[in-house]
Structures are given as structure tokens and as C-alpha cells.
Amino acid sequence: AILAPKDKSPRSLALGPPPLVQPKPDSLAEGMPWVWKGGPKGFGKGGFGGGKGYGKGYGGGRGYSSRPQPLPEGFEVNPTTVFTGTVITYYKFQGYGFITPDQKGAIPGDKVFVFWKNINSTDRFPSLLKDAQVQFTVSVVERRGVTTLQAENICNIGGTPIAVQDEVDQKKTFVGGQNLRYTGTLKFFSPKQGFGYI
Numbered sequence: 001a002i003l004a005p006k007d008k009s010p011r012s013l014a015l016g017p018p019p020l021v022q023p024k025p026d027s028l029a030e031g032m033p034w035v036w037k038g039g040p041k042g043f044g045k046g047g048f049g050g051g052k053g054y055g056k057g058y059g060g061g062r063g064y065s066s067r068p069q070p071l072p073e074g075f076e077v078n079p080t081t082v083f084t085g086t087v088i089t090y091y092k093f094q095g096y097g098f099i100t101p102d103q104k105g106a107i108p109g110d111k112v113f114v115f116w117k118n119i120n121s122t123d124r125f126p127s128l129l130k131d132a133q134v135q136f137t138v139s140v141v142e143r144r145g146v147t148t149l150q151a152e153n154i155c156n157i158g159g160t161p162i163a164v165q166d167e168v169d170q171k172k173t174f175v176g177g178q179n180l181r182y183t184g185t186l187k188f189f190s191p192k193q194g195f196g197y198i
Contacts, residue, residue, distance in 0.1 A: 068148040069109050077140050077149070083107070084135045084157055090114070090128040097128055099136060099151055112138055112151045120155040123165035132164075133157055 042093035083101045088111070090097030114136070121125035128134070135158070135185050136151040143150075156162055169178060189196030 020162055040150060068113065068143050068146050070146045070148060071140065072108055075108065077138055079137055079139055079152075082137055084133065085112075087114075087128045087130055087132045087134060089130060092125075092127045095127075099134060099154070107138065107149060112136075114150050114151040114154055117150045117152055118150070119162060121162040121164075123163055125165075126162065126163060128154070128162065129164050132162075134162070135159070 002188060070125050083103055083106065085099045085101040088098050088100050097114050098111050099114055100160075104110055114128070116126050119128065120126075134154050134156065136154045138149045139152050141150045142148075154162070174180070184198040187197045
């Protein structure tokens with residue numbers, strides 16, 4: 001609670017203490033250094049990115065900008081072709097990342113965008129680990145007015161679903177145990193800043 005300053009003047013005694021002043025929700029983050037205030041470099045204006053975004057092609061993986069790499073003219077995609085590759089980066093809290101295929105030259109830029117909804121996984125929230133070996137297909141999608149590629153059907157090599165949550169959970173300390181679940185009421189949430197209170 002924020003306490004009002006003490007005032008012992010006659011006027012103060014007659015009117016009582018001044019009302020408490022509560023901070024505005026958006027100002028709470030200013031005093032909380034732990035609050036997440038942004039993603040990786042290049043994740044800013046214009047949705048994902050806005051920094052240098054893709055740069056030359058994908059910009060060295062420094063962020064997902066509003067201008068994905070367009071497909072070269074005449075490039076054809078076979079949606080049944082299965083590629084193998086390595087996860088070069090994945091931003092769990094943003095739900096996206098990039099995979100570089102083992103088949104060099106098969107995909108323009110040798111890098112393909114991956115979104116969490118296209119991950120075949122048994123985890124509560126599908127995600128990938130950096131340097132993981134995966135297999136995938138690709139599809140042509142329209143994103144921000146640009147025809148580009150996106151990874152689909154991402155799974156372990158061999159076709160089994162990806163499961164990384166248990167490995168990550170082993171490094172955490174759970175209050176009351178890993179399987180304990182709480183219920184509560186959402187009191188405040190700021191979509192702009194990405195945090196709230198229950």
C-alpha cells in the first residue's frame with residue numbers, strides 16, 4: 001500500500017487524512033525491473049520486429065520484421081517433401097523461431113520461419129530448443145503482403161512428437177509440487193506490457 005504523508009495541521013485534523021493514491025496500472029512496470037519489456041533485438045515496431053528485421057533476407061536472425069523474405073520468382077514448393085534441419089533460434093514467449101535445413105540450397109536463404117502452432121508436440125505449450133534436430137515440411141503463405149515460406153508439421157526426426165517441457169521443468173523449483181494447480185481471479189492484465197496479477 002502507498003501511505004499518505006502525515007499532516008498534523010488543524011485543517012488536516014478537521015478533514016481527516018487525504019485519500020490514498022493508487023498508481024495507474026501501466027505505471028506499475030516502471031518500478032519493477034523484472035517485468036518483461038520487449039523481445040529480442042528486432043522485435044518492436046510493426047508487430048514482430050521493426051528494428052533491422054530480416055535485413056538481407058532474414059537479417060542474420062536478428063528479429064522477425066514486417067517484411068519477410070519473398071520467394072524468388074518461379075520457385076516451386078512440394079508440400080509433401082520432408083526436410084531435416086536444426087533449430088537455430090526459438091523465442092518461446094513470442095512463439096516463433098527459425099530452422100536451417102540440412103539440404104543446403106533447397107530453401108531460399110537456407111532459413112525458414114516456424115510458428116508454434118505448426119509444431120507437433122505433446123507439451124502444454126509447444127516450443128523448440130535451440131540446436132534441436134527436427135524434420136518438417138514447408139508451405140507457401142502470404143504474410144504482410146509478401147509470399148514466403150513457413151515450416152509445417154515440425155516434429156522429431158522419424159516423425160515422433162516433440163516433448164521438451166519435462167526436460168525444462170526439471171530445472172525449475174515448483175511451489176507445492178509440479179502437479180499442483182491453483183485457481184484464482186484475474187485482477188489486472190496489460191496486453192501492451194504483457195503482465196498482470198491474479
